[in-house]
Amino acid sequence: MARAMESTGLPYIISFTIQKDGKLIDGTTIADAIQYIDKITKVAPACYMSNCVHPSIVIEALAQPFNDNQIVKERFWGIQANTSPLSYAELDNSVDLKCSEPDVFADEMIRLREVSRIKIWGGCCGTDNRHMECVAQKLEN
Numbered sequence: 001m002a003r004a005m006e007s008t009g010l011p012y013i014i015s016f017t018i019q020k021d022g023k024l025i026d027g028t029t030i031a032d033a034i035q036y037i038d039k040i041t042k043v044a045p046a047c048y049m050s051n052c053v054h055p056s057i058v059i060e061a062l063a064q065p066f067n068d069n070q071i072v073k074e075r076f077w078g079i080q081a082n083t084s085p086l087s088y089a090e091l092d093n094s095v096d097l098k099c100s101e102p103d104v105f106a107d108e109m110i111r112l113r114e115v116s117r118i119k120i121w122g123g124c125c126g127t128d129n130r131h132m133e134c135v136a137q138k139l140e141n
Helices: 002-006 030-040 055-062 070-075 102-114 129-140
Strands: 013-016 047-053 076-081 120-123
Touching: 002 030, 013 030, 013 076, 030 047, 030 070, 047 055, 055 076, 055 102, 070 076, 076 102, 102 129, 120 129
Parallel strands: 013 047, 047 076, 076 120
Antiparallel strands: none
């Protein structure tokens, strides 16, 4: 995807789905994925982020020793968070929406500041205006 995007000449972002263990679904660490993509591209992504994952999972993933390094701190900037703290396996084939309360969700989003330089804040599965408004209010404080 990065090679295809760099050929367009447009700025782009790469977003990963990650797990609590600090790895992508294929087992690659966040740090290794960033280093690899930056190395094989002439025009690297503007930044990296995570998608479709609860902020508490991202916090745990970024705290893993192999992701607690300069490249992740400098290049990992965003999240499109879902509101369920359950893993992909736990959510798979769920018949109803699993959703945390807006205040709980926002608190976890704000905790990301303790382990990262997140600059892009977004929502995914389960988020609605209540969740994102609560995040925005907490970011202002």
